[in-house]
Each structure stands twice: as C-alpha cells, then as structure tokens.
Amino acid sequence: MIELKNVSKSFGSNSVLKSLNLKVCKGENITIIGQSGSGKSVLIKHIIGLLKPDAGEIFIDGIEITTLKEKKLFKLIEKFGMVFQGGALFDSLTVGENIAFGIREKKDKHEINGIVNESLDNVGLPGISDLMPSELSGGMKKRVSIARAIAKKPKIIMYDEPTTGLDPIMADVINELVIKVGEMPGITSIIITHDMVSAYKVSKRIAVLYDGKIIETGLPEDIKNTKNEIVRQFIEGRSEGPIKLR
Ligand SMILES: Nc1ncnc2c1ncn2[C@@H]1O[C@H](COP(=O)(O)OP(=O)(O)O)[C@@H](O)[C@H]1O
Numbered sequence: 074m075i076e077l078k079n080v081s082k083s084f085g086s087n088s089v090l091k092s093l094n095l096k097v098c099k100g101e102n103i104t105i106i107g108q109s110g111s112g113k114s115v116l117i118k119h120i121i122g123l124l125k126p127d128a129g130e131i132f133i134d135g136i137e138i139t140t141l142k143e144k145k146l147f148k149l150i151e152k153f154g155m156v157f158q159g160g161a162l163f164d165s166l167t168v169g170e171n172i173a174f175g176i177r178e179k180k181d182k183h184e185i186n187g188i189v190n191e192s193l194d195n196v197g198l199p200g201i202s203d204l205m206p207s208e209l210s211g212g213m214k215k216r217v218s219i220a221r222a223i224a225k226k227p228k229i230i231m232y233d234e235p236t237t238g239l240d241p242i243m244a245d246v247i248n249e250l251v252i253k254v255g256e257m258p259g260i261t262s263i264i265i266t267h268d269m270v271s272a273y274k275v276s277k278r279i280a281v282l283y284d285g286k287i288i289e290t291g292l293p294e295d296i297k298n299t300k301n302e303i304v305r306q307f308i309e310g311r312s313e314g315p316i317k318l319r
C-alpha cells in the first residue's frame with residue numbers, strides 16, 4: 074500500500090534521509106521509532122506529499138506521488154488521516170468545527186453533526202463539541218485530533234508522536250485508542266514515536282530509523298531481542314553505546 078524506494082532528503086548540508094527503503098502493507102499497524110531529530114516527521118511528511126524527496130520514489134496504492142500534479146496529489150492525500158504532533162487544532166474553531174473541517178464537502182449539516190458526534194464518542198469524549206481547544210487538556214487535544222482524523226474515514230492514518238508530553242496514564246489511553254482505530258476495517262496505521270512502551274504496546278511491526286535509513290524491522294518481540302547494538306542502545310535508553318550524540 075505504501076512503499077518508499079531509495080528516498081533521500083537533505084536540508085542544506087544536513088542529510089536527513091539517505092536512500093531509505095520502507096514497505097507498509099495494507100491493514101498493517103507499523104511503528105517507526107527513532108531518536109529526536111532522526112527524521113521521523115520528515116519521513117511522514119514525504120508520505121503525505123508535504124515534502125518532496127531529492128531522490129527516490131514513493132508509492133501510495135501503486136501510484137508514484139513525487140511526480141504527481143498538485144490536484145491529483147490533494148485527491149490522494151484526502152485519504153489520509155493525520156494526527157500531528159501537538160494536535161494542530163485551530164484555536165479559533167470549536168472542537169466540533171475542528172472535526173468537521175476535513176469533511177465539509179458534499180455533506181449537509183445534519184450528516185456532519187452526526188459524524189462529529191460519532192467521532193467524539195469513538196475517542197471517549199462525547200458532548201464536548203462546543204468547547205474551544207483552549208479549554209482542553211493536552212490529552213483531550215490529542216483525542217480530538219484523533220477524532221478529526223477518523224471522521225474522514227481514512228484508509229491510512231498516521232500519528233506523529235501521539236503520546237509525547239502526556240502522563241503515563243493518558244499515554245495509555247491514547248495507546249488503547251490507537252489500537253482500537255487500527256482494528257477498524259481496512260485501515261492502515263503508521264505511528265511515529267520514541268516512546269518504547271507505546272511502540273511495544275500498539276505495533277504489529279516496528280521499524281527503526283537511524284542515520285537516514287530503516288536499519289531494522291520486526292515484530293515487537295524481535296526488536297526487544299535484537300542483537301543490533303544501535304537498536305539495543307535506543308530501546309534500552311542508554312547514553313553509552315555506538316550511537317553518536319549530537
Ligand atoms: N523544513 C525543514 N528545513 C530544514 N531542516 C529541517 C526541516 N524539517 C526538518 N529539518 C531537519 O531535519 C532533521 C530531522 O527532523 P525531524 O524529522 O523533525 O526529526 P524527528 O525525528 O524528531 O521528528 C532535523 O535535523 C531538523 O532540523
């Protein structure tokens with residue numbers, strides 16, 4: 074469903090992705106882990122077409138997107154639900170208006186309200202449609218952001234560090250939600266995180282991003298038992314080891 078082939082991206086002299094390869098199958102639930110600054114957000118932005126690679130190809134449902142014209146690209150990325158780091162809600166819109174934002178086309182008010190309420194129920198926040206984002210806690214904002222993503226009934230949902238900045242209990246509420254959304258029929262989930270508790274809990278498969286490449290992929294159990302010293306250092310959270318610190 075999603076394939077990145079030899080994708081490279083630099084910003085000036087900063088080489089972030091270095092001929093990266095990754096395949097994500099339909100219906101899969103995959104987590105990409107990596108240090109802060111390793112290029113996780115840059116990678117996601119390539120998949121939704123917000124960034125173009127310097128070299129390489131990106132296929133979504135068999136369509137190569139790096140050469141697509143804007144209009145066709147927009148149409149394709151409509152299929153994506155995106156949960157941005159920090160939530161990225163519009164502060165001047167209510168919760169309900171935020172959720173309705175991506176689904177306004179071709180629907181009447183009644184139908185939109187129904188979808189908004191159903192999405193809020195799904196994330197365990199019924200009846201908060203009229204609140205403003207400023208009235209919400211960090212965890213509620215993340216959940217509203219997930220509600221906005223699932224309201225679009227996306228085929229692909231991507232989360233950028235969904236548990237970062239949350240207390241462990243709220244992080245687990247989000248983990249459970251990521252699992253629940255991942256079980257919706259036909260949906261493919263890509264989660265980006267440096268939270269190993271979350272990665273082990275929500276993923277069917279884990280891919281490790283390091284030095285611009287995916288250096289290992291496997292089941293959570295495989296990653297836990299890896300012999301790769303770089304991966305070991307990261308998952309064990311040690312300052313000593315082969316990883317160069319900047
Ligand atoms: N638009 C941009 N312009 C220049 N540098 C960028 C841009 N976006 C990201 N970077 C750089 O790319 C690297 C990876 O960033 P990012 O993908 O945000 O890391 P993370 O893994 O923490 O999400 C960082 O060194 C960052 O400074």
Ligand SMILES: [Mg+2]
Pocket residue numbers: 113114115158233234
């Ligand atoms: Mg990031």
